[in-house]
Amino acid sequence: MADKKLVEEITSMEEDFAQWYTDVVKKAELMDYSSIKGCMIFKPGGYAIWENIQRLLDARFKETGVENVYLPLFIPEGLLQKEKDHVEGFAPEVAWVTHGGNEKLVERLAVRPTSETLFCDLYASIVHSYRDLPKVYNQWCSVVRWEKSTRPFLRSSEFLWQEGHTAHATAEEAEERTIQMLNVYADFCEEELAIPMVKGRKTDKEKFAGAEATYTIEALMHDGKALQSGTSHNFGDGFARAYDIQYTDQNNQLQYVHQTSWGASTRLIGAIIMVHGDDSGLVLPPHIAPTQMMVVPIQQRKEGVLDAAEGLRKALAAAGIRTKLDDTDKSPGWKFAEAEMRGIPLRAEIGPKDMAAGQCVLVRRDTREKTVVALDEAPQKAAELLETIQHDMLERARDFLDTHISDARNYDEFKDAVENKPGFIRAMWCGDVACEEKIKEDTTATSRCMPFEQEKIADTCVCCGREAKKLVFWGKAY
Amino acid sequence: MADKKLVEEITSMEEDFAQWYTDVVKKAELMDYSSIKGCMIFKPGGYAIWENIQRLLDARFKETGVENVYLPLFIPEGLLQKEKDHVEGFAPEVAWVTHGGNEKLVERLAVRPTSETLFCDLYASIVHSYRDLPKVYNQWCSVVRWEKSTRPFLRSSEFLWQEGHTAHATAEEAEERTIQMLNVYADFCEEELAIPMVKGRKTDKEKFAGAEATYTIEALMHDGKALQSGTSHNFGDGFARAYDIQYTDQNNQLQYVHQTSWGASTRLIGAIIMVHGDDSGLVLPPHIAPTQMMVVPIQQRKEGVLDAAEGLRKALAAAGIRTKLDDTDKSPGWKFAEAEMRGIPLRAEIGPKDMAAGQCVLVRRDTREKTVVALDEAPQKAAELLETIQHDMLERARDFLDTHISDARNYDEFKDAVENKPGFIRAMWCGDVACEEKIKEDTTATSRCMPFEQEKIADTCVCCGREAKKLVFWGKAY
Numbered sequence: 001m002a003d004k005k006l007v008e009e010i011t012s013m014e015e016d017f018a019q020w021y022t023d024v025v026k027k028a029e030l031m032d033y034s035s036i037k038g039c040m041i042f043k044p045g046g047y048a049i050w051e052n053i054q055r056l057l058d059a060r061f062k063e064t065g066v067e068n069v070y071l072p073l074f075i076p077e078g079l080l081q082k083e084k085d086h087v088e089g090f091a092p093e094v095a096w097v098t099h100g101g102n103e104k105l106v107e108r109l110a111v112r113p114t115s116e117t118l119f120c121d122l123y124a125s126i127v128h129s130y131r132d133l134p135k136v137y138n139q140w141c142s143v144v145r146w147e148k149s150t151r152p153f154l155r156s157s158e159f160l161w162q163e164g165h166t167a168h169a170t171a172e173e174a175e176e177r178t179i180q181m182l183n184v185y186a187d188f189c190e191e192e193l194a195i196p197m198v199k200g201r202k203t204d205k206e207k208f209a210g211a212e213a214t215y216t217i218e219a220l221m222h223d224g225k226a227l228q229s230g231t232s233h234n235f236g237d238g239f240a241r242a243y244d245i246q247y248t249d250q251n252n253q254l255q256y257v258h259q260t261s262w263g264a265s266t267r268l269i270g271a272i273i274m275v276h277g278d279d280s281g282l283v284l285p286p287h288i289a290p291t292q293m294m295v296v297p298i299q300q301r302k303e304g305v306l307d308a309a310e311g312l313r314k315a316l317a318a319a320g321i322r323t324k325l326d327d328t329d330k331s332p333g334w335k336f337a338e339a340e341m342r343g344i345p346l347r348a349e350i351g352p353k354d355m356a357a358g359q360c361v362l363v364r365r366d367t368r369e370k371t372v373v374a375l376d377e378a379p380q381k382a383a384e385l386l387e388t389i390q391h392d393m394l395e396r397a398r399d400f401l402d403t404h405i406s407d408a409r410n411y412d413e414f415k416d417a418v419e420n421k422p423g424f425i426r427a428m429w430c431g432d433v434a435c436e437e438k439i440k441e442d443t444t445a446t447s448r449c450m451p452f453e454q455e456k457i458a459d460t461c462v463c464c465g466r467e468a469k470k471l472v473f474w475g476k477a478y
Numbered sequence: 479m480a481d482k483k484l485v486e487e488i489t490s491m492e493e494d495f496a497q498w499y500t501d502v503v504k505k506a507e508l509m510d511y512s513s514i515k516g517c518m519i520f521k522p523g524g525y526a527i528w529e530n531i532q533r534l535l536d537a538r539f540k541e542t543g544v545e546n547v548y549l550p551l552f553i554p555e556g557l558l559q560k561e562k563d564h565v566e567g568f569a570p571e572v573a574w575v576t577h578g579g580n581e582k583l584v585e586r587l588a589v590r591p592t593s594e595t596l597f598c599d600l601y602a603s604i605v606h607s608y609r610d611l612p613k614v615y616n617q618w619c620s621v622v623r624w625e626k627s628t629r630p631f632l633r634s635s636e637f638l639w640q641e642g643h644t645a646h647a648t649a650e651e652a653e654e655r656t657i658q659m660l661n662v663y664a665d666f667c668e669e670e671l672a673i674p675m676v677k678g679r680k681t682d683k684e685k686f687a688g689a690e691a692t693y694t695i696e697a698l699m700h701d702g703k704a705l706q707s708g709t710s711h712n713f714g715d716g717f718a719r720a721y722d723i724q725y726t727d728q729n730n731q732l733q734y735v736h737q738t739s740w741g742a743s744t745r746l747i748g749a750i751i752m753v754h755g756d757d758s759g760l761v762l763p764p765h766i767a768p769t770q771m772m773v774v775p776i777q778q779r780k781e782g783v784l785d786a787a788e789g790l791r792k793a794l795a796a797a798g799i800r801t802k803l804d805d806t807d808k809s810p811g812w813k814f815a816e817a818e819m820r821g822i823p824l825r826a827e828i829g830p831k832d833m834a835a836g837q838c839v840l841v842r843r844d845t846r847e848k849t850v851v852a853l854d855e856a857p858q859k860a861a862e863l864l865e866t867i868q869h870d871m872l873e874r875a876r877d878f879l880d881t882h883i884s885d886a887r888n889y890d891e892f893k894d895a896v897e898n899k900p901g902f903i904r905a906m907w908c909g910d911v912a913c914e915e916k917i918k919e920d921t922t923a924t925s926r927c928m929p930f931e932q933e934k935i936a937d938t939c940v941c942c943g944r945e946a947k948k949l950v951f952w953g954k955a956y
Contacts, residue, residue, distance in 0.1 A: 032600075032603075034596070034599070035554065035599055036587065039551070039552060040550070041547065041548070041549055041550070042547055042549075043547055044545035047546050047547050048545075048546070050548075051546065067522035067525075068525050068526070068529065069519065069520055069521055069522055070519070070525050070620075070638060071512070071519055071520075072512050072518070072519070072636055073517070073589070073620060073622065074514050074517060074573075074636070076514060079513060091579075092579050092580060093579050094578075094579065095575045095577070095579075096575060096576065096577040096578075097573045097589065098574065098576045099573070100572075100573050100635075101571050101572065102570060109514065109573075111551070111589070118512070121512070122510075122519060125510075126510075137522070141620075142619075144551065146578035146579045157578075158550055158551050158552070160548065
């Protein structure tokens with residue numbers, strides 16, 4: 001179809017995946033660079049996706065009893081330093097406020113890179129008795145981590161996210177919440193973003209600074225690289241000891257609380273782009289698409305066409321479908337290409353011939369398949385088609401994931417897989433960080449996670465040949 | 479009712495309004511002080527109100543064509559300095575980032591006190607032709623203005639707000655948008671927050687740094703002080719000239735855009751507290767109340783009572799009413815007092831006697847009026863009552879406003895009114911800033927606005943006796 005080329009061309013995926021990604025982000029008007037090094041601008045198209053992510057994910061949080069709060073943007077340097085591992089992990093990338101107005105501050109303030117320390121400070125002041133537990137708080141905010149290089153949605157000095165922070169009476173309850181939230185993320189990604197996830201635990205090398213255990217969901221991008229898409233941490237009582245968060249239990253004994261934190265960010269938009277996009281641009285899952293349908297009139301100057309198109313838009317909107325009408329003076333082919341670039345899941349075409357036949361044409365973004373439907377059935381058929389698209393997108397992504405996991409039983413197989421088989425590599429590991437480091441140095445692949453479903457595909461570590469302890473998913477990653 | 483005193487007492491309004499306010503904020507668990515000077519913590523009760531404000535106000539924005547975006551938290555010092563009046567207005571209260579990680583920055587970054595400069599920078603890069611106009615962008619975010627003193631919701635170094643920033647082809651269109659958004663705020667406050675507003679234009683002394691004209695909505699608190707609750711600014715082409723935002727018009731001529739900005743913040747929560755609250759605590763308008771009804775079981779240990787109460791909660795929730803059940807082991811009186819403290823608009827009581835009679839008791843928070851209703855009619859009656867409460871709260875607030883506006887025709891009357899008649903004072907003004915300054919120095923009252931409906935209640939300026947030019951609303955203000 002020549003239509004595809006009407007909109008300024010984007011680099012093809014096969015040719016240069018990184019450039020394709022940048023082109024899509026720019027041409028679909030999702031994000032733009034700002035004049036502040038490392039900081040991005042969320043344009044309306046990009047921010048609207050984030051709003052839908054927030055709305056749907058927040059509803060899932062609240063179903064599990066999460067309450068939203070908002071804590072300060074700043075963390076006093078002394079507060080940040082109380083937990084040793086944590087401050088070591090974050091200090092190198094903190095932005096520091098040193099002056100307020102014209103006065104030099106007595107103590108420097110970190111612009112929050114994450115808010116564990118502030119939540120600990122709060123919990124220390126409001127948790128006294130077992131009756132005050134659990135606390136299951138979350139906040140939606142921006143955080144700052146000073147980055148040298150920038151990649152839209154994937155890496156920037158400031159990004160948007162949510163961070164949940166909880167306090168529990170027992171270690172068991174904290175572990176349960178950690179896994180519960182990991183599953184909330186995984187289910188959300190599958191059911192709303194149509195992205196299947198590999199779930200598991202991070203190795204000690206890859207875990208969060210200050211955590212006892214970090215769990216992760218990892219998605220596979222179209223270029224075969226992994227994207228960490230959400231993490232959930234069990235802190236045990238480490239932070240509670242550092243920040244002195246104690247409560248009186250039912251036996252009147254002082255106990256430390258057990259804590260968790262979990263976060264997902266605007267990286268998820270990067271995942272949507274790289275899992276579903278194609279050479280015509282973005283392909284958005286219907287559940288998350290700000291505009292689910294675009295109505296395009298054909299021969300719109302002919303009498304009655306624009307009215308019929310607006311009537312169709314209204315009928316679709318009335319059925320709860322987020323629908324827009326493109327009544328600009330561009331050509332239909334141009335409009336098709338623009339709607340495709342923006343990833344709008346379904347397009348409706350209506351012209352004089354369709355009107356005479358009392359019908360319209362529905363065109364899927366994902367497959368470009370056309371369906372002719374009677375006008376009075378259009379809203380119902382469109383709603384069904386949107387669900388079909390959502391379902392099919394997940395199935396295609398799952399097929400891609402399943403066919404891009406390879407097993408390596410020795411180091412030659414491993415190196416061959418990294419070179420020639422894009423995707424995850426399953427391989428056994430002895431548990432020694434030295435092997436992780438060697439693998440990374442030799443191949444750039446990193447351990448993504450130790451999957452919950454462990455099996456033994458070999459007896460020895462893929463790297464050193466010593467006894468194998470864990471099955472690990474490895475891969476190149478963003 | 480002895481119940482009222484079961485919850486820790488709060489200071490009475492009449493005795494000490496400022497302390498009453500602080501007590502309510504704390505006891506209703508809306509907000510808390512943090513360990514960072516000037517920064518507050520939004521607790522779940524306070525943040526949930528903000529979420530409802532966001533949801534309802536954002537929907538009204540979008541109906542007028544507003545698109546949401548997100549711009550960086552930081553503003554390079556050089557960019558902030560391009561518009562002279564603007565930087566002079568904000569520089570004294572800016573927090574400065576000087577270090578990123580371990581490196582000193584080449585240029586200091588301001589933590590945004592407001593984002594005019596960033597939006598100008600963006601518009602300069604994306605507006606080229608008349609076809610690119612108008613741009614009607616908004617962002618929800620936090621801003622930082624270094625404050626010496628803190629008052630929950632009213633004044634803090636960091637606060638949450640939305641800031642809309644628009645660019646238009648003509649001066650007329652910019653003025654139209656400025657007034658349109660002021661009306662969106664005023665209607666929202668009346669219809670959702672049950673707060674009537676005085677609308678008008680700010681004097682030059684009180685207008686926004688860099689604006690041609692600032693419009694405001696001003697609410698009257700229960701202590702007779704005014705609270706500026708939302709502002710809308712017309713910038714003309716001043717910022718466009720400073721930041722070089724030009725477009726090519728239909729005649730192929732370069733033109734500067736005309737801009738507006740408009741904002742409302744978490745101050746609105748302060749207004750809700752101080753307009754509707756009473757000596758038992760918060761009173762929330764039903765439209766904005768996170769929990770609209772609390773079901774309180776009576777003699778809950780008796781068989782079937784908790785089941786009946788939960789059944790009632792479910793029936794109310796199914797009717798779309800945000801309802802909770804208080805099944806803790808506290809006494810009913812204590813539960814009543816807690817629900818009152820939190821401002822929950824309607825309470826339902828159900829005990830063995832009610833169950834036998836197939837009924838429950840509904841108790842209004844605002845009037846404490848009791849209504850006995852049949853259980854199967856409870857959801858419908860409760861929904862009606864909530865609307866009645868919303869309506870009555872607005873009427874009471876309107877009565878209060880109307881009866882707290884006094885006219886002053888000379889300076890003695892003015893000073894008497896400031897001393898003895900809490901509320902707004904209407905008085906004529908010559909237009910000279912010297913009179914505004916003298917009035918403020920003599921009485922602490924400031925000009926709140928020049929109302930849209932001007933009349934001439936005297937021929938001479940209330941302060942200097944020269945010819946009167948404008949009718950002005952004056953008042954002590956937060």
